[in-house]
Amino acid sequence: MNSAIFSRSRLALWGGCLALAFALPLVLKSGFIISLLCQIGIMAVFSLSYNMLLGQTGLLSFGHAVYYGLGAFATMHLLNAIGKGGGPLTTALLPFVGGLAGLAAGIVLGYVTTRKAGTTFAMITLGIGEMVAACSLMFPGIFGGEGGVSGNRVVGKETLLGFTWGPQVEMYGLIVLWAFACTIAMFALTQTPLGRMANAVRDNPERAEFVGYDTERVRFLMVILSGFFAGVAGGLSALNYEIVTAETLNAHTSGVVLLIAFVGGIGFFYGPIIGAILVTVMQIVIGGMTHAWLLYFGLFFLFMVLVAPGGIASLIVVQRALWQAGLLGRMLPHYAATALPVLILLAGLVGLIELGYALLTGDAGVGAGDTATKVLGMQLQLGTPGPWLTALAVTGIGIVLTRWIGGRLRSEWNATLATLHGDKA
Amino acid sequence: MNVPAIRLQGLKKNFGASEIIRGVDLDIHRGERHAIIGPNGAGKSTLFHLISARLPITSGTIELKGEDVVGLKPFEINRKGLSRSFQITNIFHNLSVFENLRCAVLWSLGYRYSFWRRLAGLKDARLRAEAVMEDIGLTKRRDTPAGILSYAEQRALEIGITIASGADVILLDEPTAGMSNTETEEAVALIRRVTEGKTLVMVEHDMGVVFGLADRISVLVYGQIIATDAPAAIRCNAAVQEAYLGTSLHSGNDHE
Numbered sequence: 001m002n003s004a005i006f007s008r009s010r011l012a013l014w015g016g017c018l019a020l021a022f023a024l025p026l027v028l029k030s031g032f033i034i035s036l037l038c039q040i041g042i043m044a045v046f047s048l049s050y051n052m053l054l055g056q057t058g059l060l061s062f063g064h065a066v067y068y069g070l071g072a073f074a075t076m077h078l079l080n081a082i083g084k085g086g087g088p089l090t091t092a093l094l095p096f097v098g099g100l101a102g103l104a105a106g107i108v109l110g111y112v113t114t115r116k117a118g119t120t121f122a123m124i125t126l127g128i129g130e131m132v133a134a135c136s137l138m139f140p141g142i143f144g145g146e147g148g149v150s151g152n153r154v155v156g157k158e159t160l161l162g163f164t165w166g167p168q169v170e171m172y173g174l175i176v177l178w179a180f181a182c183t184i185a186m187f188a189l190t191q192t193p194l195g196r197m198a199n200a201v202r203d204n205p206e207r208a209e210f211v212g213y214d215t216e217r218v219r220f221l222m223v224i225l226s227g228f229f230a231g232v233a234g235g236l237s238a239l240n241y242e243i244v245t246a247e248t249l250n251a252h253t254s255g256v257v258l259l260i261a262f263v264g265g266i267g268f269f270y271g272p273i274i275g276a277i278l279v280t281v282m283q284i285v286i287g288g289m290t291h292a293w294l295l296y297f298g299l300f301f302l303f304m305v306l307v308a309p310g311g312i313a314s315l316i317v318v319q320r321a322l323w324q325a326g327l328l329g330r331m332l333p334h335y336a337a338t339a340l341p342v343l344i345l346l347a348g349l350v351g352l353i354e355l356g357y358a359l360l361t362g363d364a365g366v367g368a369g370d371t372a373t374k375v376l377g378m379q380l381q382l383g384t385p386g387p388w389l390t391a392l393a394v395t396g397i398g399i400v401l402t403r404w405i406g407g408r409l410r411s412e413w414n415a416t417l418a419t420l421h422g423d424k425a
Numbered sequence: 426m427n428v429p430a431i432r433l434q435g436l437k438k439n440f441g442a443s444e445i446i447r448g449v450d451l452d453i454h455r456g457e458r459h460a461i462i463g464p465n466g467a468g469k470s471t472l473f474h475l476i477s478a479r480l481p482i483t484s485g486t487i488e489l490k491g492e493d494v495v496g497l498k499p500f501e502i503n504r505k506g507l508s509r510s511f512q513i514t515n516i517f518h519n520l521s522v523f524e525n526l527r528c529a530v531l532w533s534l535g536y537r538y539s540f541w542r543r544l545a546g547l548k549d550a551r552l553r554a555e556a557v558m559e560d561i562g563l564t565k566r567r568d569t570p571a572g573i574l575s576y577a578e579q580r581a582l583e584i585g586i587t588i589a590s591g592a593d594v595i596l597l598d599e600p601t602a603g604m605s606n607t608e609t610e611e612a613v614a615l616i617r618r619v620t621e622g623k624t625l626v627m628v629e630h631d632m633g634v635v636f637g638l639a640d641r642i643s644v645l646v647y648g649q650i651i652a653t654d655a656p657a658a659i660r661c662n663a664a665v666q667e668a669y670l671g672t673s674l675h676s677g678n679d680h681e
Contacts, residue, residue, distance in 0.1 A: 188543075189540055191544050191545065192539060192540045192541065192542055192543060192544060193536040193537070193538070193539045193540070193542060193544060193547075194538045194539060194540040195540065195544075196520075196524065196527070196528060196531070196544055197528060197531065197538070199517070199519070199520060199524075200517050200520065200528045202519075203517040203518050203519050203520060204515060204516065204517050204518070206479075206499075206515060207515045207516060207517060207586070208517075208528070209498070209499040209500045209503070210477065210479075210499055210500070210503055210508065210509060210515075211503060211508075211528060211529045211531075211532060211586065211589075211590060212503040212504050212531075212532030212533065212590060213500055213531075213532060214498070214500050215500075217538060218538065221540070225540065
């Protein structure tokens, strides 16, 4: 049975991941990397909690940031209220309070939202999300208005085993511990009667009713529990950034968590973790390189929806199946052969996007094409056709090559899949 | 016991202006196998939907084992020991055969909405699901997702989910619809086996199945029951023959 939570292989996997998470900052000492890792940990918990609804219960929520944001605000206010009277231990436990705030919000809001599933649920969550976001700007005393609420996670003079959580690397350790505890708890939940019935309600609510389950109750409980974990993630974010703004509970944050879960793969428990790593890295690394990163992210999301709707996790699962069937070797040369034209295509597209972006938003304003502008590290005359034609030509070559080699990859892929499924039958 | 398993009195159902069930009075005895037959559009499936609370009734009463169950929700009726199958296969498509059956037994074993118990540790749920899986002959398909089973296997699973909770009143809606002759024979044997000692009500078009399985038969025509009797008496009933004009109640595979 692979359903044991602490089977030997699973224990090894959990342990390995925990060891890796703690080892990373020893190797990668840059503050940038550690901040990045902190953000990944927080987003992993947040998107896993989101997938409790979308992947496991079949509930598409457009307002999940509400639980995250309320958890963050509750944590921040309590942190400030405790102030000098606290210590590192109380600070370390504060995300639990964030979780309770998320849970309470889940009880209140879930009571309204879970009456219906499907489109109705999605619409109600959208409405409630907007309502809470609007309220956050109406009550600046609680939500801090535009500036948000800030605090200091280092309180008191004592240390906890030498930790004050002040340095980012210590905060990272705290995030790892919370993220692991939450991940294990959320995984364990999938292996309980409620977790399984959530799957049943997702697959066929009518049937679930006719085997004795109140589907509203199942959805309600899942929203409450999911709200708890989202609240913990929010609490961690409050401690990590030491500031909570109204943006943490608005529609943008709700949208990001949806994209993360989807890109990672909602059909798999660990999918959202992959999504959190990928999207956070993209956001920070590509976001640091170009202002147009949201455009790239949008294109990437579009690509995933069209090519791999099961998310990255589904791609990994297929590759593993191929590997176990001894067929991966057959595909690898084709993957490698396809990489080159795709890179050419990407280079061309990036060139076009950056040129266009520079032309429209350049320092000198629209139409400043006569002076040399720095694009992709090169000084280019945007007013001359040269750079544009080059980028267009590279894109064109990329498209032709990708279609040609990609077509061969596809036919080989289909043949390999046929062999794979033929073996199974 | 004299309290019938199901008692319907003056049951009516309108969809807008059209009356679909026009006053049904029917007692289903405990432990009997009762078939409901009738021409297409007579309201047989609607009658099932009313009894199982999938649709609200317009007027009349429904008693389950002597208890008024009008206005209850489907899951509440299920918890009172009535379980049903569907004409169009209604299973958990992404879950394995075993998980389908385990979901079907969880409530009756009292695990409710527990999120502090491990499924793998629930021995009684596993044993019961495995027993049903053996009963319906799907043990070798244990880990196959229900959505990719063959049609006949899905129908067997549908029956399995229906009986797994141990409900003592079973409603089967066209359990053999769309099956080949061999599959139908197997399905009949299966139904006979798994409803032993229980009350069975079924809607069925296949007269071979009906006359082979049923202790009593009710004939529903245009929302009213025109006869309820033992199979032999139904065969000779003039009103029934009238309703089935031009079709034979004697043929083994009658789909009018």
